[in-house]
Amino acid sequence: MKALLVALLISASAFAETPFAETPFLSTKPTEPAMRAWKLSLAPLAVSQSLDIVSSYGMRERNPLLANSNQRFDAQSALLKVGIVGTLAGVEYLVLRHHPAAARAFARLNWVSSGVTLGVAAHNFSIR
Helix, strand or coil: CHHHHHHHHHHHHCCCCCHHHHCCCCCCCCCHHHHHHHHHHHHHHHHHHHHHHHHHCCCECCCCCCCCCCCECCHHHHHHHHHHHHHHHHHHHHHHHHCHHHHHHHHHHHHHHHHHHHHHHHHHHHHC
16 A cells, blocks of 8 residues: 555656746746646645545544544545535636636645645555
């Protein structure tokens, strides 16, 4: 299992070098590479959240919003987590329709949150 996580982290880091890395954090002009980078950042976001769901299922959940009455992570918790992440991705999309220059910031935010969530998933797998 650890080898799978290491392989996933290595493959995800290959996408870290994107064309927007050489431009300012938020420019005034929307660029196609920035929108492409945002779209690509949604994949590791979904994968990391999925791994976190798989690694947390049935375990004690410390987040009171996701825990059931027995303080466990169950199917209802997983659906809620998927709904929250999907809603946030939808909000990003709606914001980018009116403010495309924010694509770089959202792409970076998605990559950072993916990395943090992968770390949490790796921890959960290590204590199973």
